[in-house]
Amino acid sequence: MKDLKKSLSLMTLATLTLGAFTLSINDVQAQEDDEVIFNYEDYPETTTNDGEPLGEGVLRVGYVSNEVFVPVFSHIYSGSGTDGDLMTYFTEPLLTYNENHQYTNDGPMQYELNEEDNTITFTMTEGILWHDGTELTIDHYISAYEVVGHPDYAGLAGSDDGYMLVEGFEEYKNGEADSISGIERVDDYTAVFTYKELAPSLTYGGIPAEAHPYHYYEGVAIEDIPSAVQSLEEPIGFGPYKVTEVIPGEYMTLERFDDYWRGTPQMDGIEINFIPSSTIMHSLESGNIDMVFRYPRDQFQDSQHIEGIEWISAIDPGYNFIGFKLGYFDYDEGHVVYQPDEMKMGDKNLRLAMYHAIDIQSVGEQFHQGIRWKANSVITPYYEDFWDEDLEAPEYDRDLARQILADAGYEDIDGDGFVETPEGKPLEITYADMSGGDTQEALSNYYLQSWRDIGLNVSFLNGRLIEPTTFYTLVENDDPEIDVFHAGFGAGPDVNPYSLWGPTAPYNFTRFESEDNTRLLEAGNSIEALDEDYRIEVYQEWQNHIADEVPVIPLFFGAFVVPIDENIVNYSIGYGFNEETLLYNVGFTELPEDQQ
Structure with a gap:
């Protein structure tokens, strides 16, 4: 993405011609037959080195960051996956x-x-x-x-x-x-x-x-917790390593906590370096770091043969999606206000046409080399028993997309190449997306171009991609300029999607609500749902309801990959408690050359 940013101004990104759009679309389609090289099941979840840890050394972790962000080290205020990722190094869940x-x-x-x-x-x-x-x-x-x-x-x-x-x-x-x-x-x-x-x-x-x-x-007001020095620069936990320094956008250092309750940690410390995606592969290849937490998927193909590195992988419990703003959240009342009749994206036909316009399968194969693949639902295969594997997602079909628009009354009245609303009014759709990895800008342009190709006048919010912290602030606060957005949801141990889709959930970013949605979400977590067969039936019905209403376009399920020095032992990204692979047992069987 860095190279593209250098060659195209932000103004150019906002005013690309339709011919350029078509070229990008054709580029994706032309690569459909390329070999997909990745299957997460071919890789272990745990390092295969079976040696004994030396009890010394500093683990140098690379964390991909293309923007200078300020993490909030407070579980009760943390609003991003990055915050949670970093906190795992110095604290741990109670259960x-x-x-x-x-x-x-x-x-x-x-x-x-x-x-x-x-x-x-x-x-x-x-x-x-x-x-x-x-x-x-x-x-x-x-x-x-x-x-x-x-x-x-x-x-x-x-x-x-x-x-x-x-x-x-x-x-x-x-x-x-x-x-x-x-x-x-x-x-x-x-x-x-x-x-x-x-x-x-x-x-x-x-x-x-x-x-x-x-x-x-002590002495910090509740509303001031996220901005307090205790949350930004000097956090504490009760994990095996304690924070010694935090420089936002540069690094975070930790040292062994000798009074850790489970036992003596097997390393002297941990150093987390925030590294742009454009240089993360070089840092790994040159030996400046020992591992990368959540390596950029789009760089795996070029990185998989780096000497001295083992790759481990596991299915990602989350998914990413295109969301449509269908209302707002009343934070005073603590409730979604679903008002599709007042929103640009309130017409399900419009949303469905945008779904058909995207070749999600080809994007997953060519931009992600199979590390991400087309999603069919808003419940992922991570919840194997609950995921509806047979749910059919709309297929890529531009002609069908145009026909859906035409049948719903969207026509190009003034001959500018873009359709007007069924009422004959101009339809200008604003799309918000985050800046990110090397392919993010190309992907964002592809989505935008695909929609323009079926006659929808879609443009980026402020003519550019937005850094993640600002993006989520705008989405959470229902910025009135945003009509469509691209985001992702993580997932916890429980399949229950209420906190992401419920009528009282602030994370229900689309602000979608319906009687069936609420009924099924409540049924899925009722006393009757202690019967797992009943719960499976409820959540499969709910998945079909969301698919019918199209408040989102589920884009990709995926796996995440972690490259790690082959001399590191007891590191795992598998799910479930395993004493042997807890962080305090992770260590080196041979120190890196610069630490010997």
Whole structure:
């Protein structure tokens, strides 16, 4: 992408001719028969080196970043996957989970359900220390609920079942109570939570699993937490390594935490370097870094034969999509306002035509070499039992797209090559997309060009791509200039999509709502859904409902790849608790030359 940026001005990107659009489209189609070289199942999830760690050395991690971003190191305020990725190096969740995505009791905190009285008892392991020497207690867990539910809290957490099903949480959140009635503190290490009901999602990632170091934020107002020095430059956790320095956009350093509760970490420290995608392959090849977390998929083909590097891979639980703005979120009322009749993209026929205009299969093969492949649903194969493998996604067909528009009354009245609305008014669609890896700009242009090719006057927001932090701020706040956007959703252990699609979910970025959507989402997490067969049936019906309504165009499922020095042992990207591959057991069997 860097080369393209150098050769095309932002103004040029906004005013490309239709001929240039056609060339780009033809380029994608002409490569359809190229060999797809990647299948994530051909690669291990864990390093194959079976040696013993030396107990020393500094792991140099490359983290791809094309923009200078400021991470927010607070689980209760973190709004990006990058924040979460970086926090895994110095803190850890309180609850662990198995390969079936269900919580287990192998972590810092244990839980016990009592279905007779709808309670869960949480017990914190004694003797665990935060990096400032303070002991981790049950109060650090309770505090997370008190902050997220507080009326002054301005983050995005708090709308899912893990919070809302706790008795009294909603009243506390609405300012009707001074405390959460359903939380009973028993002692320093134990609390009993009473729930309105024990929904199936709770033990599949629904229970919040983060602690909040309230003692470390003493004197900081709740609304100031994300901008406090404790969240930006001097974060603490209770993981095997503690942060020593953070320089946004450059690096982050960590050193061994000798009082880590599980045992002695096997390295002296970790150094995370933020590296542009344009130079990440060179950094890996030259030995300046030992691994890259989430390597750019579009560079795998050119990088796979780097000497001394092992590649590991796993299916990515998330997906990316084209979203259509269909309303806005009322943050005062905490609810989606779905108003398709007042939005440009409110006509399902218009959305469906845009779906048919994109050759998603070819894009996945040629831009991603098979590391991403065409999605058919908004539930991914990561949830193998729930994903509807047989759901048919609209096929690429430009002629059909044009016919759908024509049948719905979209015609080019003034002869400028672009259709007007069925009411005869100009239709100008604004598309927002993020800047990113080497192919991002070409991909974004391809989508835009594809839509223009079927007669839709689509242009980039502000004539350019937008850096990720600003992009998500605009989307979350329902910027009125945005009609269509390209984004991605991660996924947790539980299949329950309510926090991304529910009527009270701020992450429901399209602002789509329907009676069937709400009914099915609630049914999928009801007491009846403790029967897995019933839950599978509900979520497959829900997938079909979303496919019928087209609030989004699911683009790609995918895998992620991690290149790692072949002298590193016990590193894994597999799912489920495995003591052997926890971060404190990761180490070198032979040190890099510059550390010997």
